[in-house]
Amino acid sequence: MNARPNAWHSATSRLILIYGVLFALWGFVLVCVIQWETTRYLNSVIDQMLMQRMHYIASTDPERLPTTVDAASAIDPHGIMSVGLFDRDHRPVAGNIDHLPVSLPRDGQVHLLKHGLPRPDRDAERVRARGLASMLPNGDILVIAKDTSTIDGIGAIIRRALLWGVSLTVIPGLLGGFLLRRGPAKRIRELQEATDPIRQGDLSKRLPVSRRGDELDQLAAIVNTMLGEIERLMSEVKGVCDNIAHDLRTPLTRLRARLYRTQQQLEGAPEAALVESCMVDIDAVLTRFRALLRVSELEDRNRAACFDEVDVGQVLRQVHEFYAPVAEDRGQPFELEVQPLSPIRADAHLLFEALANLVGNAIKFTPPGGTVSLRASMDKRGPRVDIIDSGPGIPADERDAVTRRFYRGDNTRSTTGSGLGLSIVSAIVRLHGYALDIGEASAGARLTLYCYALAPGEKPGTCLSRTVPEVTTATA
């Protein structure tokens, strides 16, 4: 989600692009209309002129007609206006046209000559022309034509104007749009960065709201209000849970103490077993309450944990040693494979607790005779620990749910436990900024702990070195 957004995944960019395209289209249509209108107008001007000239020449004395035609063609050194007189056998009599154009009907109406007129002085290039042919009373044919390259030239000027206009408008427009987009895109990135801790469960964070009060700010304000409400509800739910656990612990502990005394007094009597089974049940409840409070405690810690350089491999070896007898009792081969790892910044005690929970689960849910293996290896970004078992695995649709408080898979209800082990693990993982991935192995479940210190917020001030009472100190 943090990837740089695509340049066109922005409302501004899209708007500008759509505007650009619409503008270009409109410009194109406008120019087309102008060109069409201009051409039509110029054509009609030429047509009128041609008709007038035809009328003028045709109305001269038939005897002097060839002279008039020659005179008319003589005043056209640039070959713009063509005049030709042909006899009834289509032979040229006068003028500057080689032969009678076949395609031109002799109806006295102006027609477009796509390929111009054959002329002795301009044989190389033949430009478009408009012309008309008239059958004279004596059977001769008079042809007058005017080349229309000027009209085409005007069309070209208009088209060039369109090209310039569009490029001068659209290119700076798109560029400006791109630059404009950077503002909102930068703010979106800021918002994304602000949501990172929220996504990781820190509901105390809020989105930044600028003083501009624009759409993004309004949205951010709405989200912030929602976050506030969610935080309030979450803390209420958590508070209720914790309070129940906290308040019930004291009376339950007293009850257990009384049962313990009763059991001691009943020594040997048949009721003793009954009392003991009560104590076992109370212990189960107390264990669950302890785990629940432990989760809250870890969540409340807010990264004030005691981080130090830790060798994950060493911690994993301790966990392996701790659980080896349990796996052995269950007839499970329990493999350990630790590759050389770079040290990480972590709280060794919490890391042990998390790994112990994961390994304990793997052993518990793998049937006797199955295998459990622990692997620590180096990833591209840091050490990773894989816990692979040959148990029933965790169904894909339960993988998100298992880290929730009290969640227990349908097929694990008969197994003892608080249902809080993975909640504790995920609280510890969150505290470290690590990642836990639940997947599947060839024969069962695979849980991977990625020990990438994404952001281990250290607070050296709150860090206390752990002094553990050791056996040997007892001699002092």
Add this chain to the structure above:
Amino acid sequence: MPRVLVIEDDETTAREIVAELGVHGMSTEWVADGRAGLERASQGDYDLVTLDRMLPGMDGIDVVAALRRAQVDTPVLMISALSDVDERVRGLRAGGDDYLTKPFAPDEMAARVEVLLRRRQPTVAQRLRVADLELDLVSHVAYRGGQPLTLLPTEYRLLEFLMRNSGQVLTRSMIFETVWGFHFDPGTNVIDVHIGRLRRKIDGTGQSALIHTVRGTGYMIAAANEAASVVS
């Protein structure tokens, strides 16, 4: 008869502590205020002090720190409603010898008190002995009936902790804290399995059992005849 000073402002808890320690044959005195408690603890000749973390008048941490500054080395068991690991570390750093979180099972509290009392009597011996089980603290070798036993490092540490406190009930959490050095709830099962292994090595076949299960509480190592009173 060991004398214990109970500094605790909550009357119910205090009565519980006094009653439980009385059962274990200790004489107790109760003070409800921090300042008065500090005075009594520094003057009186007590074998142990149980100290609430949050007290009127003076904070428990300050009381234990003041005691240590005054060169009073009476063992102090801190009892607190603050369960966070950092709170525990703070308590132990200030000079507390052990830390117990409220609410506690009285037998657990008593077990911790007895372990602390035992620590006061320094063991100078290089060998620990329970019946015909011997542990050489120098060579790290255990013998049962003169025969050496092969123990893994963890098994050795576990046996050492049990034997240093022979005849004394040790809870699972005390064992986990001392032998492994961690302070969370690993589930009872794992500790039981470790004890079971050690037991198979020590109590072998045809020998009298030395490691006893104390139902509802924990474990104890003792010669069969000494254990009879505690173990059901």
